[in-house]
Amino acid sequence: MSELYDILVETPPTKVILLALDQGLWDCERSLAELSALCEANHMEAVAQVTQKRQTPETGIVLGSGKLEEASLAAETLGAECAVFDGELTGSQIRNISNALGGLEVIDRTMLILEIFRSRAVTNEGKLQTELALLRYRLPRLQGMGEALSRQGGGGGGGGGARRGAGETKLELDRRHVHARIDALAEKLAEMEKRRGESRKARAKTGMPVVSLVGYTNVGKSSLMNALCGPSVAEADMLFATLDPTSRKLILPSGMAVLLVDTVGFVSRLPHNLVEAFKSTLEEAAWSDVIIRVADAGDEQREEQLAVTDEVLDGLDCADIPRLTVYNKCDKPGAMSFDPDILLTSAKTGYGLDTLLAKLDEMLSDRVHTLKVLLPYDKLGLAAPMRERGSVQVEEYREDGLYLEGIVKTEDLHYFEGYLV
Numbered sequence: 001m002s003e004l005y006d007i008l009v010e011t012p013p014t015k016v017i018l019l020a021l022d023q024g025l026w027d028c029e030r031s032l033a034e035l036s037a038l039c040e041a042n043h044m045e046a047v048a049q050v051t052q053k054r055q056t057p058e059t060g061i062v063l064g065s066g067k068l069e070e071a072s073l074a075a076e077t078l079g080a081e082c083a084v085f086d087g088e089l090t091g092s093q094i095r096n097i098s099n100a101l102g103g104l105e106v107i108d109r110t111m112l113i114l115e116i117f118r119s120r121a122v123t124n125e126g127k128l129q130t131e132l133a134l135l136r137y138r139l140p141r142l143q144g145m146g147e148a149l150s151r152q153g154g155g156g157g158g159g160g161g162a163r164r165g166a167g168e169t170k171l172e173l174d175r176r177h178v179h180a181r182i183d184a185l186a187e188k189l190a191e192m193e194k195r196r197g198e199s200r201k202a203r204a205k206t207g208m209p210v211v212s213l214v215g216y217t218n219v220g221k222s223s224l225m226n227a228l229c230g231p232s233v234a235e236a237d238m239l240f241a242t243l244d245p246t247s248r249k250l251i252l253p254s255g256m257a258v259l260l261v262d263t264v265g266f267v268s269r270l271p272h273n274l275v276e277a278f279k280s281t282l283e284e285a286a287w288s289d290v291i292i293r294v295a296d297a298g299d300e301q302r303e304e305q306l307a308v309t310d311e312v313l314d315g316l317d318c319a320d321i322p323r324l325t326v327y328n329k330c331d332k333p334g335a336m337s338f339d340p341d342i343l344l345t346s347a348k349t350g351y352g353l354d355t356l357l358a359k360l361d362e363m364l365s366d367r368v369h370t371l372k373v374l375l376p377y378d379k380l381g382l383a384a385p386m387r388e389r390g391s392v393q394v395e396e397y398r399e400d401g402l403y404l405e406g407i408v409k410t411e412d413l414h415y416f417e418g419y420l421v
């Protein structure tokens, strides 16, 4: 993150012009608003937007030549250095549009999202995955792209030349080199994926129930995590503040300790290669005991977004994991009104957080038991499952042993048979 903040402080945002083709397939205005926020998240400022309503794209240049002339003029007048198209473009479309705009650099929505993911990646695996996704997407589009993206903080971090490819200009990006880099990245990632599986197994052994927060970007997942566990995860009013899953320990009212996992936020029309690239990140959700689907109570599209969230989760083999829906940001003016059947929360004011915790306790209740035990002094090791995977509420060293009152996981119950009080 510090790298990003340095860039934000040092340089003014790159001015860009947004281009969109409105075929009536989705809410174009809303999509452009999201694109503008994406630009902001990548240190770019949208100074104008040019939209054309038409059923079929113009051959080669997508928008009509008159529209592109209009865009070219607006870009020149407003000092835009780059045009961002709200959709996916092929390599030749990028070249053609760039030519029609007098050589202005052209990028597309997917590239922008991939670049944001790359610059926000925290873990080594996240960095490699994002670089791989970006290189794979850029490879057939090398010509026609310029430097606006590469100026947004390429390089740095990620061990030696590990990230050079993603930050270079088109001239430096020799196809052969990119191919070799893609192969090397894919190989390293396969290795890491294997190790990741092993660490998941290790986590499963610790036995703490896992609860993951999933949902669209900016709905307040990191804020909820902070409000529930105390501050520590970076939070920003920009998209994609979270790239890698972050886990924190959360103590429920019953005393049960759970691992709360924050996952990467979804975006509308998530590019296919991006889903692939982040599959292992989203798969965290598949390893949970409970999935909390977070929606923005003030967003009109919340139900559609929840449906997309479910679709993605279903593709990740999560069908049998209980889901809890939380409508966050209920403090916002115009948010949903109170309904006893709906779990409304505000990470900002703390409203509903107690109910959320109680609900988690209820959903996980069959996972734990409350016990009173007296462990003889030669059996003190048995206290470990209660200390590490449950919680100790009363602890007294007595003449005949250690007296404990607390919570243990159901699968640990057998350790205490024979010592119950």
Ligand SMILES: Nc1nc2c(ncn2[C@@H]2O[C@H](COP(=O)(O)OP(=O)(O)OP(=O)(O)O)[C@@H](O)[C@H]2O)c(=O)[nH]1
Pocket: 216, 217, 218, 219, 220, 221, 222, 223, 224, 234, 235, 236, 237, 238, 239, 240, 241, 242, 243, 263, 264, 265, 266, 328, 329, 330, 331, 332, 345, 346, 347, 348, 349
């Ligand atoms: N009014 C209000 N704003 C909130 C609430 N929760 C979060 N926000 C704001 O919403 C913005 C996004 O919050 P985050 O917690 O970063 O959202 P996220 O879902 O983790 O986003 P990604 O990391 O992009 O997936 C921030 O500006 C928060 O301050 C809330 O309950 N009420």
